[in-house]
Amino acid sequence: MLQVALVGAGTIGHVHAASLLHMGNANLAAVCDIRQETAAELAKEHSARAFADLQTLAEDPLWSAIDVVLVCIPTYLHEQTVTLAAKAGKHVFCEKPIALTADAAMRMIDVCADHGVKLGVGHVVRFFPEYVELKRKISAGAIGEIGTVRTFRGGGYPHAWEDWYGQEERSGGILVDLLIHDLDFIDALISPIVSLYTQRLAASVREHRDYALVIGRLQNGALLHMEATWAHVAGFRYGFEYAGSAGMLQFDSSKAPPITLFTRGQQGHQGVTVPESPLVKSPYRSELEAFLAAVETKGAPPVTGQDALRALRLSLAAKESANSGKPVEV
Amino acid sequence: MKLAILGVAHVHAKGYAQICKQLGDVEVARVYDRDAEAARLVADVCDAQPTQDVSACLGPEIDAVLICSENIYHSTLVRLAAAAGKHILCEKPLATSAQEAKEMVAVCKEAGVQLQTAFPCRYHPTITRTREVLAEGVLGDILAVRASNHGQMPGGWFASQALAGGGAIMDHTVHVVDLLRYLLDDEFASVYALSAHRFHDIEVEDAGLLSLHMQKGVMVTLDPSWSRPASNPTWGDVTMEFVGTNGTLSVDVFAQVVEWYRTAVPTYQWAPYGADMDALMLADFIERVRAQQTVRVTGVDGLRATEVVMAAYASVASGTVQPVLQETL
Numbered sequence: 001m002l003q004v005a006l007v008g009a010g011t012i013g014h015v016h017a018a019s020l021l022h023m024g025n026a027n028l029a030a031v032c033d034i035r036q037e038t039a040a041e042l043a044k045e046h047s048a049r050a051f052a053d054l055q056t057l058a059e060d061p062l063w064s065a066i067d068v069v070l071v072c073i074p075t076y077l078h079e080q081t082v083t084l085a086a087k088a089g090k091h092v093f094c095e096k097p098i099a100l101t102a103d104a105a106m107r108m109i110d111v112c113a114d115h116g117v118k119l120g121v122g123h124v125v126r127f128f129p130e131y132v133e134l135k136r137k138i139s140a141g142a143i144g145e146i147g148t149v150r151t152f153r154g155g156g157y158p159h160a161w162e163d164w165y166g167q168e169e170r171s172g173g174i175l176v177d178l179l180i181h182d183l184d185f186i187d188a189l190i191s192p193i194v195s196l197y198t199q200r201l202a203a204s205v206r207e208h209r210d211y212a213l214v215i216g217r218l219q220n221g222a223l224l225h226m227e228a229t230w231a232h233v234a235g236f237r238y239g240f241e242y243a244g245s246a247g248m249l250q251f252d253s254s255k256a257p258p259i260t261l262f263t264r265g266q267q268g269h270q271g272v273t274v275p276e277s278p279l280v281k282s283p284y285r286s287e288l289e290a291f292l293a294a295v296e297t298k299g300a301p302p303v304t305g306q307d308a309l310r311a312l313r314l315s316l317a318a319k320e321s322a323n324s325g326k327p328v329e330v
Numbered sequence: 331m332k333l334a335i336l337g338v339a340h341v342h343a344k345g346y347a348q349i350c351k352q353l354g355d356v357e358v359a360r361v362y363d364r365d366a367e368a369a370r371l372v373a374d375v376c377d378a379q380p381t382q383d384v385s386a387c388l389g390p391e392i393d394a395v396l397i398c399s400e401n402i403y404h405s406t407l408v409r410l411a412a413a414a415g416k417h418i419l420c421e422k423p424l425a426t427s428a429q430e431a432k433e434m435v436a437v438c439k440e441a442g443v444q445l446q447t448a449f450p451c452r453y454h455p456t457i458t459r460t461r462e463v464l465a466e467g468v469l470g471d472i473l474a475v476r477a478s479n480h481g482q483m484p485g486g487w488f489a490s491q492a493l494a495g496g497g498a499i500m501d502h503t504v505h506v507v508d509l510l511r512y513l514l515d516d517e518f519a520s521v522y523a524l525s526a527h528r529f530h531d532i533e534v535e536d537a538g539l540l541s542l543h544m545q546k547g548v549m550v551t552l553d554p555s556w557s558r559p560a561s562n563p564t565w566g567d568v569t570m571e572f573v574g575t576n577g578t579l580s581v582d583v584f585a586q587v588v589e590w591y592r593t594a595v596p597t598y599q600w601a602p603y604g605a606d607m608d609a610l611m612l613a614d615f616i617e618r619v620r621a622q623q624t625v626r627v628t629g630v631d632g633l634r635a636t637e638v639v640m641a642a643y644a645s646v647a648s649g650t651v652q653p654v655l656q657e658t659l
Contacts, residue, residue, distance in 0.1 A: 143559075146528070148528065148537050150553065199543065199549035200549075211473065211573055213476060215524060215539040215541050217524060222526070222537075223538070224539075225551060227551075231473070231578070232573070233577050233578065243555070243557035243559070245528065245529050245530070247561075248557070248559045248562070327650070
């Protein structure tokens, strides 16, 4: 049984904790969050122990029993936590994006390699079943040669702890935090991205509003159009369109949910609409299972530090284009 | 009022003929095309005389002409019609070069005839409403627009460099460019464009992407690709999503459809019930010509859209961001 420590009990931390409940080979033993109540609450649900941060856990006798650390804290804090875990010989699963700079990502890759621990990164889109089906169809030649790829992702502004998404030096902004999902999937599983041109509303200028339109070219010759938004009023949507010489594949998450619950509001309050897409296994659980399997079998993680570095470099290239106003060759 | 149709190569020619027949108090008297059979097919729709002689369409009884030829003949036909004193509705793109479009505008001005560019989308009630919403200011400042004018590959002369002057970028850039100029009261400043041959074995580009910047700072992307497969439920789309400081506005001009499933065909189609924008455009053109008013969508509008197309091709050729150069009039 792998003993797991979770660092960061925010939205994605809760998702991973829930996945662990269903796994027979792993146990959530510790929850670290500087928000003590948050940590205690989640720890209680899992009969785990709560800590303020990884350093505090590292000074506790429980530390020696921990096999894996899940790093689910804001991006700018990834490196110090990953480094601490790796140096103690713990395998690391780190949320995306791996880091804010390629240098930091390389140091993280190196420290994990030097200490013989696995480093996996949470590019979970690769595990979303609609993307798995997309990849399967493309590989089977279902649309012939790809001509154009269009992706969109985003919605309302993500309000989180200390508004860290709103600070370029903490989140990297929309190109590093959000667009990276689509950059990673396309580059790794469809065709390498060879050029990018970005127009973006700078987050610093437009408070709580970040938006980018990116066009580019893939190695296979296809044209690429990507939209990433934290400028919409609310909600979250993602989708894709792959048009090819023999057909087209489209997906829009807002049209996909098979279940939608509408509840009437009380006494003049607005009602609530909750769409859901139930699955046998959530993509987050599949992702974590695949990483833990790699730890157990000593195989390669499904998404490695190098994979995450490549995706980060693409985000940084998109950013470079936005800043320079010129297309960038990758 | 008597009209002549000059050139029937464009898919709209037959539709215009049908609309004119229904409009009443207007008559299409002559239909010209180099191809006698093509001219006859359209002439039959509106009980007109087909001819292979343009001058037969420019007699004193004709008040105005509808030019629906292949793109590269627009210029010649506009000059002939203007010289004969005929008011002109010319298919889009107005011309295959900015210089040509500028000269067409000048020739018509000198001849004292009206030149309208056929941008029917401006007449669509969805666009009228869009302009109202934008003018109300509820979106705050407009920051960005993501737009598409996808289509199926139209084939024929549209896929000929010599006759069309380009491919998907030439065909499907001008509608949205004109709409955004109209909706935002702004001009385009620069463009970075990509082009590719991906879907069909043709000599012109069938895929393209434009990333544009407007003079007031709005960022725009436009996808003009002929990327819709044969089984697409309709020919294509015109969509725009406006991102403003206070909200967003999604516009899908051809969304008013009934989904139509048939036993005999293993797919489904869209049966549109939205406004007939071609009919609205023709009725307005005819009314303004009759009332001796300035047409609503002018040759200058056609020129400005053509300039964006030219800048896009310049960007494709150079691989760099290109300014949209505006001809002075």
